[in-house]
Amino acid sequence: MTSRKLGVADATEAIEELEAHYPNAGYYLNFRTAVDLVAAAIISARTKDTVVNAVTPALFDKYRTADDYAGANPKDLEAMISRVSFPSRKAGNIIRTFRIIVNDYGGKVPDKREALTALPGIGSKTANTILINAFGIAAGIPVDTWVLRIAYRLGLSVEADPDRVEADLEGLVKKKYWKNIAYVMKAHGKELCRTSAPLCDECFLSGLCMRNGV
Ligand code: SF4
Structure with missing residues (x-):
């Protein structure tokens, strides 16, 4: 399958949909300081x-x-x-x-x-x-394995190297979403865009998604 990328408008819509569907997504490690x-x-x-x-x-x-x-x-x-x-x-x-x-x-x-x-x-x-x-500083987007997988499937990046994926995302995604994008993607990866069997038929992003690699 040829990998395809979303344009800025569709990428923005996808991120806004993720934000709307996972309002409680956030960082997952406990810490005080x-x-x-x-x-x-x-x-x-x-x-x-x-x-x-x-x-x-x-x-x-x-x-x-x-x-x-x-x-x-x-x-x-x-x-x-x-x-x-x-x-x-x-x-x-x-x-x-x-x-x-x-x-x-x-x-x-x-x-x-x-x-x-x-x-x-x-x-x-x-x-x-x-x-x-x-x-509280958004200097860059944290790219973990969840972000790598979902960014690729959606078509936000067709790269495999985390630094290149980060650069692609930072070029596509408005800065106001940088702080939370990794956490809404992880929530989506757990709920629908699962590693081996993504639930594309149930996914609210199916109309936008490039389904690269699926
Ligand atoms: S349509 Fe499928 S591959 Fe695309 S984001 Fe949804 S679950 Fe993932």
């Missing part, structure tokens, strides 16, 4: 949200500040996140990240995308997520 969110976001790579949200309460109680994480014993931290994937690597990334935050930013999580993506374990998606949810 920007420090919590950085730790949770690093832990969340290739790990289910429910697992992340199950391990973070104890973590957030033990490590409250950037200094706490920067001085953490790697084995202790690894043990606390042993249920997530790659706990040793993620514990190391958390400690290294917070050492940089302590040394270079006085213990405050930076609110610039370039500063965040320079930290260990933080790429574009995570940086965009932190900026949106900790600071």
Whole structure:
């Protein structure tokens, strides 16, 4: 099947439909502070949200500040996140990240995308997520596996590389939707645009959707 793309008007309509159908969609990891969110976001790579949200309460109680994480014993931290994937690597990334935050930013999580993506374990998606949810800044659209799949199927992007998909979306989607687009897409992916068997006959976007790959 040839991949096809939506124009700006149809893309805007699709996003507005998603917003209207999932008014309660929002970020799915629990956190209290920007420090919590950085730790949770690093832990969340290739790990289910429910697992992340199950391990973070104890973590957030033990490590409250950037200094706490920067001085953490790697084995202790690894043990606390042993249920997530790659706990040793993620514990190391958390400690290294917070050492940089302590040394270079006085213990405050930076609110610039370039500063965040320079930290260990933080790429574009995570940086965009932190900026949106900790600071209310829409510097970019977080592109996760839900966004990749649904953007492609709908025809918002025909790319597979997350950075290219992000660029396509940011060219098509009004900035006022950047903060929530990943979360309405995830809601749609769970309800109708399922991974292996999308429910296209029931989908409110079927009249717009390019159904790429379906
Ligand atoms: S029509 Fe099908 S492929 Fe397109 S968004 Fe709806 S469920 Fe997904």
